[in-house]
Amino acid sequence: MIDDLDCKTVSRLISEGQDKLLTPPERARLRLHYVVCQTCREVDGQMSFLRQAMKRLGRDEPSQR
């Protein structure tokens, strides 16, 4: 298998993965890309962080005021 995904496609797949379960081949291709691309791996983490932060935006913020 070769890393045939470009970073733009990867960023879209990361977003899709937050809304639905990606197929096993899609997940495998993403992981292969992460092996060679640290930037996209980082962006994946940032997107997960964003989701976590959004949940807390609703939950915790009133208590801090």
Added chain:
Amino acid sequence: MTLESELAALHAPLLRFAKLQLRNDSMAEDVVSEALLAILEKPDNFEGRSSLPTYSTGILKFKIVDLIRLRGREVHIEPLDEQSLDDALDALFQKDGHWQEPPPAWQQPERALEQSQFFEALQVCVDRLPAKIGRVFMMREWLERDTEDICQELGITANNCGVMLYRARMQLRECLDGNWFRGQR
């Protein structure tokens, strides 16, 4: 402190959340009043199981979801011109699909979650999203609803929904990078 005075302190932040979601001041005021009334009518349901801010935000979320359901198709969201969305996203990448400017790593993002200033920065970024994209994104991430439900309710295609969420996430990532994490480096 009485329940009333505790709720009084929460009124402003709750209203801000409701306005952000509904983008309609009078509706937001109504829905916050309904949520407060629901809490005051059945104070036994809140027995300190969670904090009052958490509890009241939860009630408010349900009320907002109800209201959106009730309004149904009145909430008219025009499908976005996918071409213009693509153009904005294209600017982030080179022609061969590589990052135009590779996003830098974020230092200890988990620490940001402990800081109220971070949530203020996040709020500023969310407010900057185009209205329609912001609503779809808030329904997804804040109300934590299924993408399928959101598309159906707003009468937009799954693909359009996906593009809107993608754009919201990319824009927020950029905004947080500039508004928060760059200052931490």
